[in-house]
Amino acid sequence: MARIAGSNRSERVLILASFVNRVGNGLFNAVSALYFTLIVGLPAVQVGAALTVAGLIGLLAGVPGGHLADRRGPRTIMMLALMVQAVAMSALVLVESWAGLAVIATVDQLAAAVGGAAWGALVVRVGTDRPALFRAKLRTYVNLGVVMGTVGAGFAVTVNTRAAYFVLILGNAASFALCALLLFLLPRYKALAAPPMERRWIALTDRPFVTFTALYGAMGLQYTVVSLILPIWISEHTDAPRWTVAAVSAFNSAVCVLLQTRIGSRIETPRDGGRAFRTAGLLFLLSCPLMALTAYAPVWAAVALAVTAVFVHSLGEIWESSAGFALGFGLAPDHAQGQYQGLLGLGFSAGQALAPAILTTVVLGLGTAGWLLLGAFFAIAGAFGPALERWGTRTRTQQKAAATEPSSEPDEVRA
Structure with a gap:
């Protein structure tokens, strides 16, 4: 190996x-x-x-x-x-x-x-x-x-x-x-014990995490932008050569491969994740108008704009995925990580299932206005990141305090 x-x-x-x-x-x-x-x-x-x-x-x-x-x-x-x-x-x-x-x-x-x-x-x-x-x-x-x-x-x-x-x-x-x-x-990791009297489906009743799941699914629409919407936009609305579609897709992958570790390794805590989520939204707010501008540029300027837009978008993708790691894992209790990751995956998959219909209607249907609306949507979703992290961290602290509160039972009776 x-x-x-x-x-x-x-x-x-x-x-x-x-x-x-x-x-x-x-x-x-x-x-x-x-x-x-x-x-x-x-x-x-x-x-x-x-x-x-x-x-x-x-x-x-x-x-x-x-x-x-x-x-x-x-x-x-x-x-x-x-x-x-x-x-x-x-x-x-x-x-x-x-x-x-x-x-x-x-x-x-x-x-x-x-x-x-x-x-x-x-x-x-x-x-x-x-x-x-x-x-x-x-x-x-x-x-x-x-x-x-x-x-x-x-x-x-x-x-x-x-x-x-x-x-x-x-x-x-x-x-x-x-x-x-x-x-x-790998070692055969044993299950971690859950606190006594905990609800079986704790993830579904965790309001901060459910909210984050919805926002994460919404922000996940950005993956469809490069894989589906931008290729159609370049082909139908710009003077850029057709090979630009393949070029920007490969460039997106290359940027993510080269910079993921450099950027993502610095986003460790839920607090880092909340800020990174906001940063991702702002980067998408910048990349979407750049994608729209490709329709108004001559051939080589359109290619340059497309590459620039995808570079900014790729940075946003890295920040967004890193935020997802920091918040998704950081806000979930260790003994229920699987359940929480299952919920997060459900939200993400639901967003991916809806993305083609939503984005083709909004972006391709409205044109430049659609791109601007999409950028604003990402920025608004990302802006909730820090507040969501504070909400989640506060409820985690309260749960830990309740779990460690001394019992009124005699020591010999306690499990």
């Missing part, structure tokens, strides 16, 4: 496992729609419907799956979820109908939600020394894995045969299985 500077053995194992898994994801996710439409022969509407149904059902598994990880250990639950995904992914080579795709995709999304919550709990248990630095490194390698996988996916697009797509599908399945096997190298 290649040594990752400044990381202990468990951190290196989880980084490598996550990297392997994301290479596999990048191999298939970038061309999945082409496989189902061009090779299997399903209408695009049916493919979209099947994946939407699967995604919505999968949202239901995050919190229960996270709770299971808290009570049975995150490594065990994550490994089981990965093996289910490996089987489901392999089964895609047998898909010939809408119903088959819907069933297999639903199984995959249920396992993905459970695995995502368990992954969050596992990250907390592994990254104990410098959690912010570890999470920044982890996201850097995850981004790099996706980029490498996406480059590999170009093979199938070029060849465009059933066999070529099968290689990608089975490669992704193998990445799930290999990721699960690598997790055997």
Whole structure:
């Protein structure tokens, strides 16, 4: 295993496992729609419907799956979820109908939600020394894995045969299985005891964290800006060459890979996270008008504006993801990290499901005004970060004080 500077053995194992898994994801996710439409022969509407149904059902598994990880250990639950995904992914080579795709995709999304919550709990248990630095490194390698996988996916697009797509599908399945096997190298982290009389679904009743989940899902709309909205905008509303679409996408990935650790390692506490959330909103407030201006610039000026806008947007993405780590993990109690990460994943996934419809309507429908509204929306959402952190930290302090309050029972009666 290649040594990752400044990381202990468990951190290196989880980084490598996550990297392997994301290479596999990048191999298939970038061309999945082409496989189902061009090779299997399903209408695009049916493919979209099947994946939407699967995604919505999968949202239901995050919190229960996270709770299971808290009570049975995150490594065990994550490994089981990965093996289910490996089987489901392999089964895609047998898909010939809408119903088959819907069933297999639903199984995959249920396992993905459970695995995502368990992954969050596992990250907390592994990254104990410098959690912010570890999470920044982890996201850097995850981004790099996706980029490498996406480059590999170009093979199938070029060849465009059933066999070529099968290689990608089975490669992704193998990445799930290999990721699960690598997790055997981690300690078997035991469940942490919950305070007596605590509610089972504590995350769902934690108002500051529920509020943060909603804001995090809303801020997550920014991922769709670069992946979907900006490419369409460049193609339909600017004089920039078509290759600009691929160039800005690659540039976005490169900036995130190169700067994630440098910036993210400094955002350690919930207080840092609240400020970073606000900074991210301000960066998006700057990047959105720059994207709008590309429609009014000549060819090379449009290209330069697009690159500048994506650079600023990428900085915002790094600050936003780092804020998500600091607040998402920092405001969650250690014994219920899985449940809290499951809730956070539910909010994020819901935002991603709604993003295409919202952004195509607002930005592409309103044009320049839509970009300005989007930038203002991000800035307003981000502005709540510091206040949300103070609210969350205050309630955490109150909960700890109540938990440590001396009991009125005699010592020999106390558990």
